[in-house]
Amino acid sequence: KAGVTQTPRYLIKTRGQQVTLSCSPISGHRSVSWYQQTPGQGLQFLFEYFSETQRNKGNFPGRFSGRQFSNSRSEMNVSTLELGDSALYLCASSLDRGGNSPLHFGNGTRLTVT
Amino acid sequence: QQQVKQSPQSLIVQKGGISIINCAYENTAFDYFPWYQQFPGKGPALLIAIRPDVSEKKEGRFTISFNKSAKQFSLHIMDSQPGDSATYFCAATDSSYKLIFGSGTRLLVRP
Numbered sequence: 001k002a003g004v005t006q007t008p009r010y011l012i013k014t015r016g017q018q019v020t021l022s023c024s025p026i027s028g029h030r031s032v033s034w035y036q037q038t039p040g041q042g043l044q045f046l047f048e049y050f051s052e053t054q055r056n057k058g059n060f061p062g063r064f065s066g067r068q069f070s071n072s073r074s075e076m077n078v079s080t081l082e083l084g085d086s087a088l089y090l091c092a093s094s095l096d097r098g099g100n101s102p103l104h105f106g107n108g109t110r111l112t113v114t
Numbered sequence: 115q116q117q118v119k120q121s122p123q124s125l126i127v128q129k130g131g132i133s134i135i136n137c138a139y140e141n142t143a144f145d146y147f148p149w150y151q152q153f154p155g156k157g158p159a160l161l162i163a164i165r166p167d168v169s170e171k172k173e174g175r176f177t178i179s180f181n182k183s184a185k186q187f188s189l190h191i192m193d194s195q196p197g198d199s200a201t202y203f204c205a206a207t208d209s210s211y212k213l214i215f216g217s218g219t220r221l222l223v224r225p
Contacts, residue, residue, distance in 0.1 A: 004157070033213075035213075035215075042203075042215055042216075042217045042218060043158070043203060043205075043213075043215035043218075044215075045212045045213060045214070048211060048212070055211070056210060056211055056212055058212065090157050090158070092157075097211045102148070102160050102163070103148075103160065103213065104160070105150075105157030105158045105159065106157050107155065107156050107157045108157055
């Protein structure tokens with residue numbers, strides 16, 4: 001079974017631009033969660049989607065948004081990029097709602113904002 | 115109250131030794147405690163997980179010890195191998211389904 005696929009692997013953007021990251025979950029998994037990983041803040045929860053609905057949101061500004069499609073694929077969007085948005089963005093999928101159901105992570109998208 | 119505190123930040127162990135990583139939490143509503151292993155360039159991978167109704171869980175060389183009254187849990191890696199060199203994260207969650215991660219421990223196992 002294919003794992004969680006995130007595209008692109010690397011992105012370089014300029015301050016003020018916007019970016020869209022994509023995540024394809026493991027086949028059959030209905031929940032997709034997004035996490036931000038930085039050396040300073042570690043792994044922080046962004047949001048969780050289940051059945052195309054955002055079920056949970058972390059403490060990030062409204063510039064961070066996402067969506068989930070009917071095939072469970074998910075996208076994350078960051079608008080008006082800031083230097084501090086440089087991070088590894090990880091997508092994780094699970095059979096059921098994230099947290100109690102084992103999360104399977106992709107290898108992430110490394111975003112660099114200059 | 116949402117934090118999970120992890121220590122040590124880094125750990126060096128000789129091959130064959132025991133690696134021990136500790137975590138502590140405040141939120142008594144947490145009811146699921148997984149450990150993740152992350153290699154450079156890869157996403158975290160679930161290693162082992164425990165629920166508070168058991169005090170210990172073992173899978174191969176990896177053991178979680180859980181102390182509910184002290185609100186602490188730890189990962190023990192027996193017979194540590196150079197291939198175990200990675201960053202380890204403890205985590206916790208409650209009915210909100212948000213995983214709260216510890217700050218990570220960078221383990222180096224020397225040959």
